Amino acid sequence: MPNPFVQVAAAWLAHPVELARAWQELATVSWATGMPSPLAEAAEGDDRFADEAWRVHPFFHGLMQQYLGLTRTLERQIYDTPGADERAARNAAFWLRHWCNAFAPSNFLPTNPVALRRAFESGGASLRAGYQEWLRDLLAGDLRMVDRTRFELGRDLAATPGRVVLRNAMMELIQYTPLNAQVHAVPLVLVPPWINKYYILDLTQQQSMVRHLVAQGFDVFVVSWKNPGSAMAGLSFEDHLFDGILAALEAARAIAGVPQVHAVGYCIGGTALATLMAWLNRRYPPGRELPVAHWTLLATLTDFARPGDIASFISEESVAWLEELMARQGFLDAQQIGWSFRMLRPNTQVWRYVVHKYLLGEATPAMAPLAWNADGTRQPRATHAFCLRELYLANKLARPDALELRGQPIDLGRIRQELYAVGALADHITPWRSTYCSAALVGAPVRYVLTASGHILGIINPPGSSAKQQYWAGPLLRDASAKEWLATREPVAGSWWEDWCTWLAQRCGALRVPAAQAHPDYPWLGDAPGIYVRES
Structure with a gap:
């Protein structure tokens, strides 16, 4: 181009x-x-x-x-x-x-009245502190958004009690310890994006989706993806589907002793889950139960026609350049990915930190979502190239049978399992109108929910975290645009988690006593958060 x-x-x-x-x-x-x-x-x-x-x-x-x-x-x-x-x-x-x-x-200092005033009032101390912050960033080789030394995995983050029940070359599967005497019969399997570590779903005790679901009486499993190195350069999108997601679904079914689970996919994890759902609906003969009874997509695209500002980074030339880079490295480095996403919102992700740290002399903040965001992962060459070419450039997932995986054409319209889909109003990574169009490709009934805020804080949205919390919810209207759908909805005060948990409770079966011992085929391999999440 x-x-x-x-x-x-x-x-x-x-x-x-x-x-x-x-x-x-x-x-x-x-x-x-x-x-x-x-x-x-x-x-x-x-x-x-x-x-x-x-x-x-x-x-x-x-x-x-x-x-x-x-x-x-x-x-x-x-x-x-x-x-x-x-x-x-x-x-x-x-x-x-x-x-x-x-x-x-x-x-710039001469044209920033706040920085000038602070320098004058502090006798130059703010400028001295800003210079020290600049030196620390220079030594770190990055514009640090967070002081990660204030957080420890298993103590401050990813601290919900649980056990690793499956480990393979791609992922660990964590099952969380129930907080109640009984849990719903149908377990939840959460599939996070592999572009970051899983504990965005298990931040602090107050910001943990996992802890909230466990407290509501759900049997919760989470996939923790391995941080791939150059030896895993050939790891494919298909591998994520079958050795990752499907393996987790089968393990959760066996451990819970039930034929079906509820699956939850977030961002690219949701894209992969939707692809697998279409594959399973083609693979399984009519009348045979799939391993997934119903499912949820969080801030997920399957239609990449309008993927937001990231489209400005993606062209034939840029993808070819990235493929050449990944061929040398075997992966795309976490810092390279992080700066790409920062450049989508430079005022809040770059210049705000330059001003507050260097000009105003403020210390690097310590916030849990920022600590997670700074703990990035590498992307294997084969998977990342597939996503860029087949999904973003060619948009094959949005077209029936344009994409084929393991001999099965993929058609999202064949999916018949009920879907709960969530978009975020201020999301610039997966724009909410595109998540609405993506959910409309699914052949099953869809409850669509639009939450305030963005790609992270719109999804990690515990009840009571903000007085401005609100969401819009209702059946997806296939003959209406996203804008027209929103015009038919009234805002509801509070967190969409409450609506979701009500919806889940109606579908996840009666309460049962959870097993006190490990499943013979899935022994306990260690405590949460496991070992893969600690890999740098």
């Missing part, structure tokens, strides 16, 4: 009259003072300009207005490029925003 800026520039040059008007508009915005009539005001939630000085001090107010007015005009003009390809304009606007974000006046 050609450079999007080249395409946009060529389109403007082919329309000289419109180009002259655009230049005139830019010149007007660039030289205007913005006083007393403002050119632009900071958007709600843009904390770069939250301080009062940006509004009351003439110099800083004019600087903010010129910056916002100029950047917004440039972005709008790119989208309005006459005759430009829509994707090229979208990609060019994405990269333009990166440059504009980098040169925001809030990022």
Whole structure:
């Protein structure tokens, strides 16, 4: 794919009259003072300009207005490029925003009123502290988002009691110790994404989905993926499905002594689970029970037509470059992946830390979700290349029978097991409208739930964690768009976990006494969180 800026520039040059008007508009915005009539005001939630000085001090107010007015005009003009390809304009606007974000006046000491004031009031101590933070990051070779020394696995994070009941070359399966005398007959098997470690589902005691489900009387299993090295370069997407997810489902069925389980997939773990569900529905003859009775997808895409801002990183050229890199390494490194995701939201994931740490002299924060996010995993070459080419570029999973795995064509429309699907309103990794379209590909009845917040905090959303919690829920409408579906729903205050647990309790059977001893085929191999999660 050609450079999007080249395409946009060529389109403007082919329309000289419109180009002259655009230049005139830019010149007007660039030289205007913005006083007393403002050119632009900071958007709600843009904390770069939250301080009062940006509004009351003439110099800083004019600087903010010129910056916002100029950047917004440039972005709008790119989208309005006459005759430009829509994707090229979208990609060019994405990269333009990166440059504009980098040169925001809030990022520099002389043009940041908060940093200047703090330096003056502290007698320069804030600048000294910021320099020390910069040195620590320099030695670490990274812009650290969190102080990981404040957290220990098994004590502060991933601390819900349980045992490893299965270990193979790909994953460990953890079964959690019941908190109640009885549990629901149908166990839950949680499949997290392999792009991070599993304990996003088991953070602190207050933020743990696992602990909440166990407290509600569910028999909970979680897949903990192995952190692959170069020796696992050939590990495939199919291996994740069959040696990972299916092996976990079969183990949970045997240990619980039931024919079926409830499966839960999160992000790319959900994509893999949906693929496996389609494979099983094709493989099993009519009338034969699948190992999954019903299932849940959390922030999951199966239709990659509109995957959000990440599309700006994915093209034939970029995928070919990544394949060459992974051929040398055998994997994509965790830090390389982490910076890719950071660049999707540079203001909050990069520049905010530069300002608060280096200019304001604040210590690196200690927050559980950030500690998990910094504990990344490598991606095996074969799996990552498959996901980029077959899912993101070719979007084969969204087309019936376009993808074939182990001799079976994959058609999500063949799935007949009831689905509970969750999207997050502010999710920029799996945009909620795309999760709605993805759920609509499934042939079974779907209850769709939209939660506030983003890809992580929208899903890790325990009751009572915020006064602003709300969600929208109801049957998915196949003849309506996501926007039209939302217009028919009323917001419900609270956490969607409560709605989900009610839905699960109605389907996961009567209560039973859990087994007190290990299953003969699945002996206890050690305590949670296991050994794979500790691999760096």
